Amino acid sequence: MRRITTRIGMLAAAALLAVAAAGPAQGKQASDAAHRAQAESAAYFVMTDITREEFVIKLTDPRKIQHARDLLSGASSSEPHVIGRIDKRPAPYNWRWSFHLRPDTIDFFDFAIEVCDATTPYVEEHLDEAGGPFLPGLIWCPWTSKLVREVPQP
Known part of the structure; x- marks a missing residue:
């Protein structure tokens, strides 16, 4: 039982890291798009x-x-x-x-x-x-x- 709990915890941690790492990248893409749109409207x-x-x-x-x-x-x-x-x-x-x-x-x-x-x-x-x-x-x-x-x- 202890092994299963440990594996579930590791999988949950890996999933959380993947989501956290994707968040800033998506935010940067949105920021870059907003910057391009502003430059085009200047x-x-x-x-x-x-x-x-x-x-x-x-x-x-x-x-x-x-x-x-x-x-x-x-x-x-x-x-x-x-x-x-x-x-x-x-x-x-x-x-x-x-x-x-x-x-x-x-x-x-x-x-x-x-x-x-x-x-x-x-x-x-x-x-x-x-x-x-x-x-x-x-x-x-x-x-x-x-x-x-x-x-x-x-």
Whole structure:
């Protein structure tokens, strides 16, 4: 009787391990699929500021993508400026700069407070200071920003 109980216990443990090992793999597959779907639904736009330097942003929210397209087509003129939280790392779609805006934080505005205003080259030159008194919270809102065109996904 003891042998049977031991074998049943071993089989149950093996089955539990198999189920536990399959769970993360299935979760990873679902996560990969969600990531691919998000990448496919992303749109990329070039913005400039008073310096006329070009900076690429990635939008993933369908409502914001539509707003950006409306700005470019002239269907809308409200909230023409870009605001978002800086990530102090380069992005493949924005290779020229050593920072980018986190897509999940990007929005549009009409007016903003002065503390988040800076030109793109100024942010690049003072990136190590961003997040302190310069651009607190890493929020960047260039007052003269405007979208100039949509670009294909890199």
